Amino acid sequence: MKVTRFGHTCVVGLCWGDEGKGKIVDLLTEHFDVVVRYNGGANAGHTVRFDGQRFALHLVPAGVLHANVVGVIGPGVALDPLIVLQELGELKQRGIDLGWDSPDKRLRISDRAHVVMPYHKLEDQLSEARLPPDRRIGTTARGIGPCYADKMHRTPAIRVGDLRHLDLLRERLAQILEGKNRIFHGLFGEGLSLDADELAGEYHQHGRRLEEFIGDTTVWLQQAAADGKRLLFEGAHGTLLDIDHGTFPYVSSSSSALGVAPGAGVPARLVRTFVGVAKAYATRVGEGPFPSELKDDIGQRIRDRGNEYGTTTRRPRRCGWFDAVAARYAVMLGGISKVALMHLDTLSGLAEVGICTAYRYAHTDAASNHFSADAYELSRARPVLEMLPGWTEELGEARCLGDLPWNARRFVARLEELLRVRIVIVSVGPDRDQTIFCGTPEAKP
Ligand code: IMP
Numbered sequence: 001m002k003v004t005r006f007g008h009t010c011v012v013g014l015c016w017g018d019e020g021k022g023k024i025v026d027l028l029t030e031h032f033d034v035v036v037r038y039n040g041g042a043n044a045g046h047t048v049r050f051d052g053q054r055f056a057l058h059l060v061p062a063g064v065l066h067a068n069v070v071g072v073i074g075p076g077v078a079l080d081p082l083i084v085l086q087e088l089g090e091l092k093q094r095g096i097d098l099g100w101d102s103p104d105k106r107l108r109i110s111d112r113a114h115v116v117m118p119y120h121k122l123e124d125q126l127s128e129a130r131l132p133p134d135r136r137i138g139t140t141a142r143g144i145g146p147c148y149a150d151k152m153h154r155t156p157a158i159r160v161g162d163l164r165h166l167d168l169l170r171e172r173l174a175q176i177l178e179g180k181n182r183i184f185h186g187l188f189g190e191g192l193s194l195d196a197d198e199l200a201g202e203y204h205q206h207g208r209r210l211e212e213f214i215g216d217t218t219v220w221l222q223q224a225a226a227d228g229k230r231l232l233f234e235g236a237h238g239t240l241l242d243i244d245h246g247t248f249p250y251v252s253s254s255s256s257a258l259g260v261a262p263g264a265g266v267p268a269r270l271v272r273t274f275v276g277v278a279k280a281y282a283t284r285v286g287e288g289p290f291p292s293e294l295k296d297d298i299g300q301r302i303r304d305r306g307n308e309y310g311t312t313t314r315r316p317r318r319c320g321w322f323d324a325v326a327a328r329y330a331v332m333l334g335g336i337s338k339v340a341l342m343h344l345d346t347l348s349g350l351a352e353v354g355i356c357t358a359y360r361y362a363h364t365d366a367a368s369n370h371f372s373a374d375a376y377e378l379s380r381a382r383p384v385l386e387m388l389p390g391w392t393e394e395l396g397e398a399r400c401l402g403d404l405p406w407n408a409r410r411f412v413a414r415l416e417e418l419l420r421v422r423i424v425i426v427s428v429g430p431d432r433d434q435t436i437f438c439g440t441p442e443a444k445p
Contacts (some may be wrong), residue, residue, distance in 0.1 A: 006031070006338075007272030008231040012257040013238030014330035016284040018310070018317060019277040020342035022046030022062050023427060025234045027435060028275070032232035034070045034224055035063025038263030039254040040236025041078035041116060041147065043140040045311025049430055053094065056311050060087045061234050064098055064106055070224075071098070072217050075112035076254060076263025078147040079160055081206035084109070099212055109210060110217040110265070111161030115203070119180050119192055120146040126188045137250055138286025140313050148253040156180070160214055163207025169200040218265030225270060233260050233271065239330035247375045250288025257334030276336035276421075278327050279343040280353075280411070283317040285310050289379035292320035292356035306346040321354035321385060324418040329371035331421050340425035341415065344408060345434075350390040353411055357418060358384035388414060395428040400436055 009028065013019035026048045029035055042058040049055075050065040059079060061071035073079060088098060088107070099105040120143030127146075128136045139145060150156040156176045162168055174196040181191040207214070225231060235256055240246045242256040254263070261268040281302055284290045293299070299319040302308065308317040330336070347353050358367035359381035367384045391405040398404050401412070404426075416423045426436040 006275075008225065008233075008266075008270050009273040009275060010233035010235060010257060010260050010271050011275045011277060012235035012330075012334050012336075014240075014276040014278040014327045014334075014336070014339070015238045015282050015323070016240045016288070016290070017044070017238040017252075018283055018285065018308075019238060019279055020340075020427060021235065021277045022048045022057075023342070023430065023432075024275065024277050024340045024425065025062050025232065026050065026065065027425070027432060028232055029063040029066045029069055031230065032063070032069065033229040034072060034221070035061040035232045035234055036072040036074055036221065036264050037061045037234050037236065038074040038076045039256065039259045040252060041144050042080045042083045042142045043144045043252060044236030046234070047311050047430075049432070055091075057087055059084050060091065060098070060107065063232060063234065064091070065096065069106065071107045072221060072264075073107070073109045073113055074217055074221075074264040075110040076259060077110070077113045078116050078144050078151075078254070079109065079113045080116040080142065081160075081163065081203065081210060085206060085209060105212065107213045108215060108217050108220060109160055109213045111159065111214050112218070112265075113160045114147055114151045115158045115160055115163065116143040116147045117158060117203070118199070119177075119184075119194065120144075120150070122192070123184075126184075130188065134287075136287055138288075140286075140310075145253045158203075160207070160210075163203055164211060164214065166200060166204045169204055170197055173200045221264060221266055225266070231266070231270075233264060235260070239276075239334055240326055242333075245333055245373055247288050247373055247378055250286065250375055257336075273338065274334050274336045275338045275340060275424075276327075276331055276334060277340045277342060278322070278330075279306070280322060280341055280347050280415075281306070281343070282320045282323045282326070282356075283308050284320075285313070285315055285317050289375050289381070290318055290320055291326075291359055291378065291381045291383045292323045292354070292385070293318050294320045298350065301350070302346060305349075306343050321356050321383070322415065323356040323383070324415065325356060325359055325369050325371050328369070328419055329373075331419055336421055338424045339416075339419060339421055340427065341412060341423050342427040344404075344412070344426055345395040345428040347390065347408075347411075348394050349392055352387045353390045354385045354387050355411075355414065355418065356383040357386045360384060386414075396434055398428050398436060399433075401426070401438055403436075
């Protein structure tokens with residue numbers, strides 16, 4: 001049994017996604033036995049550098065790059081079998097076999113996870129396209145919203161376990177496509193050119209290829225915990241994109257930190273530590289309020305230096321100053337006790353670095369540190385900025401806080417003060433060794 005100070009741990013983003021969770025999960029994984037995805041789907045993209053290679057994974061938990069670690073895709077995930085198959089194939093080509101030809105099965109997929117079907121992706125694209133540009137969410141077009149909508153609706157849903165039964169699939173898809181055709185005709189002016197039998201055959205094949213990985217992960221995880229295995233939960237998207245507590249409707253369609261229990265199938269009290277990941281600045285992809293956004297040269301500089309282009313869609317990310325009001329809200333919501341601060345190196349070379357410490361909402365001129373998750377209200381909020389002196393030095397070689405220039409240390413200390421939670425990791429580059437574990441023993445798992 002491996003012992004960590006953290007206990008069973010969940011890693012979540014504190015902002016609007018793309019915080020660098022992949023690197024943190026990868027760093028922590030060596031202290032865990034099982035890495036679990038419990039929310040979202042292929043809208044998430046985790047980039048990890050491992051053994052000198054770059055991996056961009058959307059559904060397979062990034063932790064499986066470590067030999068001996070088992071990856072679990074839990075019931076709360078919207079699973080696109082095509083993407084899982086593609087990722088498994090690519091991993092195998094690069095020497096990482098999670099099960100197909102190996103005696104150790106290192107991936108388990110919940111039979112309760114919901115399947116993203118081709119019509120979900122189409123519906124995602126068409127429903128965005130029919131809206132005026134200022135009303136669009138700017139989704140990743142991976143079919144996430146429509147798949148979760150069908151899950152809640154229940155009768156039009158297909159779960160991973162269903163892929164194993166051809167007759168059932170045929171019957172269900174005939175019904176589902178009949179209904180979808182009507183909806184597509186009515187909403188988008190044209191029906192679906194999909195044949196139920198063909199689609200059933202195709203997805204049954206995917207199910208067969210994945211069959212050895214599919215099962216009841218809920219009981220398996222509970223047993224793993226009872227056996228003393230350490231579990232690491234890997235959140236997709238960021239807290240501010242949470243379906244209930246994010247900037248609705250500019251959110252994704254599942255829960256963030258609060259979704260770990262239902263999404264993975266574990267009691268909430270099992271997860272002892274929530275690690276929040278935030279960059280030293282803020283980013284957002286897609287539409288929605290972003291009070292500290294920089295639409296100027298500084299924003300562009302951050303985008304270029306930080307390579308802020310989507311892993312999933314390659315869209316340029318909107319960039320802005322660190323938003324301490326939003327991050328503090330995310331810390332509170334997720335019960336975050338440790339923070340990993342990413343991309344500090346990206347801010348080098350700026351004369352000043354900003355932190356948004358409060359908002360001025362439209363209805364009052366007073367500064368407020370309340371984060372309104374009401375998108376209408378938040379989009380009219382103006383940021384109150386605190387500007388700190390910047391630093392010119394590149395930080396990629398720093399390995400302890402003492403290696404950082406004074407102004408960078410001051411910036412980190414100020415963030416810690418504003419968040420009221422320990423920053424235990426500071427990342428100064430994409431590689432594993434470009435990481436500072438800050439001081440105290442609690443910093444390390
Ligand atoms: P959806 O999840 O594809 O429906 O997209 C809804 C919103 O969440 C859009 O603004 C997306 O850009 C954003 N989003 C979803 N997943 C991620 C993520 O992993 N990183 C960043 N943004 C995301």
